Amino acid sequence: xxxxxxxxxxxxxxxxxxxxxxxxxxxxxxxxxxxxxxxxxxxxxxxxxxxxxxxxxxxxxxxxxxxxxxxxxxxxxxxxxxxxxxxxxxxxxxxxxxxxxxxxxxxxxxxxxxxxxxxxxxxxxxxxxxxxxxxxxxxxxxxxxxxxxxxxxxxxxxxxxxxxxxxxxxxxxxxxxxxxxxxxxxxxxxxxxxxxxxxxxxxxxxxxxxxxxxxxxxxxxxxxxxxxxxxxxxxxxxxxxxxxxxxxxxxxxxxxxxxxxxxxxxxxxxxxxxxxxxxxxxxxxxxxxxxxxxxxxxxxxxxxxxxxxxxxxxxxxxxxxxxxxxxxxxxxxxxxxxxxxxxxxxxxxxxxxxxxxxxxxxxxxxxxxxxxxxxxxxxxxxxxxx
Ligand SMILES: Cc1ncc(COP(=O)(O)O)c(C=O)c1O
Numbered sequence: 038x039x040x041x042x043x044x045x046x047x048x049x050x051x052x053x054x055x056x057x058x059x060x061x062x063x064x065x066x067x068x069x070x071x072x073x074x075x076x077x078x079x080x081x082x083x084x085x086x087x088x089x090x091x092x093x094x095x096x097x098x099x100x101x102x103x104x105x106x107x108x109x110x111x112x113x114x115x116x117x118x119x120x121x122x123x124x125x126x127x128x129x130x131x132x133x134x135x136x137x138x139x140x141x142x143x144x145x146x147x148x149x150x151x152x153x154x155x156x157x158x159x160x161x162x163x164x165x166x167x168x169x170x171x172x173x174x175x176x177x178x179x180x181x182x183x184x185x186x187x188x189x190x191x192x193x194x195x196x197x198x199x200x201x202x203x204x205x206x207x208x209x210x211x212x213x214x215x216x217x218x219x220x221x222x223x224x225x226x227x228x229x230x231x232x233x234x235x236x237x238x239x240x241x242x243x244x245x246x247x248x249x250x251x252x253x254x255x256x257x258x259x260x261x262x263x264x265x266x267x268x269x270x271x272x273x274x275x276x277x278x279x280x281x282x283x284x285x286x287x288x289x290x291x292x293x294x295x296x297x298x299x300x301x302x303x304x305x306x307x308x309x310x311x312x313x314x315x316x317x318x319x320x321x322x323x324x325x326x327x328x329x330x331x332x333x334x335x336x337x338x339x340x341x342x343x344x345x346x347x348x349x350x351x352x353x354x355x356x357x358x359x360x361x362x363x364x365x366x367x368x369x370x371x372x373x374x375x376x377x378x379x380x381x382x383x384x385x386x387x388x389x390x391x392x393x394x395x396x397x398x399x400x401x402x403x404x405x406x407x408x409x410x411x412x413x414x415x416x417x418x419x420x421x422x423x
Contacts (some may be wrong), residue, residue: 047176055391058376062385073410073417075402076385078214078362080276082336082405084313085329088275091316095309105305108296109137109284113315117284120318124247125257133289136296137314139306140281141245141270144295146172147302148266148285149206151294152239153177157205162186162194164215164392164399166243169208173241179206185395188356188367192218196231204235210243212255215392215401216365217358219255229261239291240265245283248274251338252359254324259287266291271310273362274330275317282310337362340404340411347415351423364402365389368423372400375421384417 058076065072095101100110108114114131121129129135138144145168153159155178161170162184174181182202184194192213209228211220220228232240242258242265258265270283285295299305320327326334341364345355348366355366368375376388389399404411 047178050171050175055387058380058385058388058391061377061380065380065383070383072383072385073406073414074385075404075406075410075414076387078273078403078405079278080273080333080362080405081407082276082333084275084277084280085317085320085327087320087327088271088277088313088316091312092280092309095312098308101308103308105308105311107136107300107303107305109135109305110308110311113137113311114284116315116318117286120321121257121259121286123321123323124254125260127257127259129259129286130289134286134292136285136292136299137306137311138268138270138283138285138299139303140272140278141243141268141283142168143303144268144283144285145169145208145241145243146176147298148239148241148268148291148295149173149177149179150298151291153179153206156180158182158203160184160199160202160204160207161393162209163394164389164396165208166210166214167392169210169241170393173206173208183393183395186213186216186218187395192216192356193220193224196227200231204238206239206241208241208243209258210245212244212246212250212358212360214246214361215363215387215389215396215399216356217361217363218356219250219253219358219360222256225256225258225261228258232258232262232264236264242267244268245270246273246361248326248330249334249337249362250360251334255360264288266295271314271317275313276333277313280310280313282306282314284314337404340408343408344402344404344411344415347419351419353418353423362404364404366400366402367398368400369398372398375400375423378421379417382417382420384414 114135117135118129118131159174159179160182186192266287272278387401389396
């Protein structure tokens with residue numbers, strides 16, 4: 038019998054880019070073969086004990102079994118504001134400029150509901166995290182304007198090419214997934230001016246990887262303009278993707294509009310995980326991260342270096358970056374035969390074209406797996422005919 042269920046036209050999206058690969062991977066796992074998974078940015082390292090303890094302790098607090106406040110507990114928002122001042126030197130008002138979120142992903146999609154009307158232009162970098170172009174544009178009936186990011190321009194968009202584009206919502210993300218690229222100060226100054234000159238435009242600046250760096254600490258866009266909304270997350274900062282907690286900070290009227298959307302849809306992030314966020318942020322001393330995060334950065338950096346060395350030995354061109362736990366390398370042509378061959382050998386990597394057409398020929402490897410797996414992955418790639 039055919040189901041009478043008819044889904045919304047908004048769901049007429051191509052299959053989520055990585056779903057097909059995940060299906061093939063699960064068939065390999067079922068066959069009993071070992072699968073090394075470098076395809077997902079889900080840290081293998083444990084969250085710091087004091088972050089886990091913050092969750093456990095909060096469960097004994099009666100606050101935890103009531104509905105949380107939608108914008109987040111005031112004390113936690115104060116932690117956000119204190120951290121922001123120490124980390125970026127920017128003062129924000131915890132009352133009007135902070136909203137806690139259920140991780141960055143939902144927040145990045147909700148901001149579109151707050152600012153985009155049907156037919157409005159949403160500018161989406163490419164390659165990029167798929168949420169911007171799908172939930173952030175198609176779900177709100179926006180018109181997508183693609184901003185190609187290429188190795189030649191260090192994966193930064195050409196702002197002069199969009200100066201007359203009437204953009205309503207512009208998504209940008211640095212440090213960048215999938216490329217690992219960072220936004221230099223010169224670019225951020227230019228971006229700040231661009232935003233100030235275009236008051237109709239909302240810049241949604243995604244800093245999910247703000248703390249995953251090995252060189253200079255990444256800047257917040259709020260150091261260059263107050264007219265933006267920026268998204269942060271505990272996920273990668275504390276190896277706590279399962280805690281689903283993050284925050285939005287920015288221009289008060291944007292935060293107010295964002296909260297208005299969220300009040301219609303969710304009832305806030307669970308209090309114990311708000312407390313986990315607070316514990317992590319409070320453990321910073323100014324710009325200095327807690328010990329464990331500093332140690333984790335070194336681990337990711339060493340894993341990246343060792344994988345880069347083996348790829349380059351094979352003549353593969355790798356984009357060198359000082360941030361994120363992703364490695365972005367160029368195979369050329371269509372990367373899918375390489376991805377499929379690697380999968381047959383037990384290695385799951387992410388095809389660049391899953392992040393948009395401009396990702397064609399590129400491959401992303403996430404070093405969020407134990408060192409032995411990274412070594413095994415390097416050995417598998419060495420055996421492939423590239
Ligand atoms: C660029 C980017 N933004 C946001 C997110 C979502 O992070 P969260 O776990 O906070 O939802 C991810 C997750 O991988 C990401 O890569």
